[in-house]
Amino acid sequence: MRARRAHPGMNQIGLAAERIGRKSGAKKLPPIQVLRQRWREIAGEQLYKYCRPERLSGGKAGRVLTLKVLPQAAPMVQHQSETLRQRVSVSAGGDITAIKIVQGQLQSSDVKPLRRKTRPLTPKERQELEGHAARIQDEKLRAAIVALGTAMLTTEDDEPEATPPTKPGGELPF
Numbered sequence: 001m002r003a004r005r006a007h008p009g010m011n012q013i014g015l016a017a018e019r020i021g022r023k024s025g026a027k028k029l030p031p032i033q034v035l036r037q038r039w040r041e042i043a044g045e046q047l048y049k050y051c052r053p054e055r056l057s058g059g060k061a062g063r064v065l066t067l068k069v070l071p072q073a074a075p076m077v078q079h080q081s082e083t084l085r086q087r088v089s090v091s092a093g094g095d096i097t098a099i100k101i102v103q104g105q106l107q108s109s110d111v112k113p114l115r116r117k118t119r120p121l122t123p124k125e126r127q128e129l130e131g132h133a134a135r136i137q138d139e140k141l142r143a144a145i146v147a148l149g150t151a152m153l154t155t156e157d158d159e160p161e162a163t164p165p166t167k168p169g170g171e172l173p174f
Contacts, residue, residue, distance in 0.1 A: 031092040032056040035065075042087050051077050052106055053088075062097030071103040117156045125153055 035042065035053040043051065050073035055066040065088055069077045077084070081099045089096040121129075129149045136142040 030056075035088065035092055038091060042091050043084060047077060047080065047084065049073075050106075051101075054102065056092065056096075058095075058097070062095045063092075064098045064100055065092075065096050066100045066102055068104050068106060069101050070106060074101055074103050077101060118154045119156055121150055121154050126150075129153070 029037075032053060032055065035056070039053060040048045051067045051069040053065060054068045056063055057066070058064045065085070067077065078101060081101070085096055085099050088099075129146060133142050133145045133149070136145060
């Protein structure tokens with residue numbers, strides 16, 4: 001008993017669609033270039049902050065993607081490597097068999113600097129801060145509290161949540 005095709009002309013349509021798809025812009029680039037361009041959407045916002053695709057290598061058994069990962073985030077990326085491998089495999093051609101993690105600093109300009117901008121502490125703020133800390137009798141603890149208060153008051157950030165909270169009278173909360 002032989003079965004007949006349900007749609008006899010579909011094979012030729014599939015071949016034609018594949019030929020047209022091969023000529024598109026994304027397919028002309030090497031797979032690593034495609035991954036680098038689309039890395040934010042492939043990895044997701046959380047992983048994008050901490051890792052970048054570096055190299056795609058391999059042979060008959062499949063390809064290996066090498067990721068450069070911030071050392072602090074390596075365990076998180078390792079934990080999500082199977083999900084990431086599946087996403088990358090779909091984007092890069094389907095035969096990514098493993099992900100190799102290399103720890104190091106990211107060279108991309110999208111990475112935010114670790115240090116924030118600071119401004120000088122005004123004399124009024126310094127006097128108010130030291131006045132509140134004057135009640136602390138331990139000198140080391142007082143110095144640490146003043147240093148913490150100085151760091152909190154002088155840090156400038158783009159986000160409005162970074163400003164120190166104040167009491168209704170405008171004084172500091174401590």
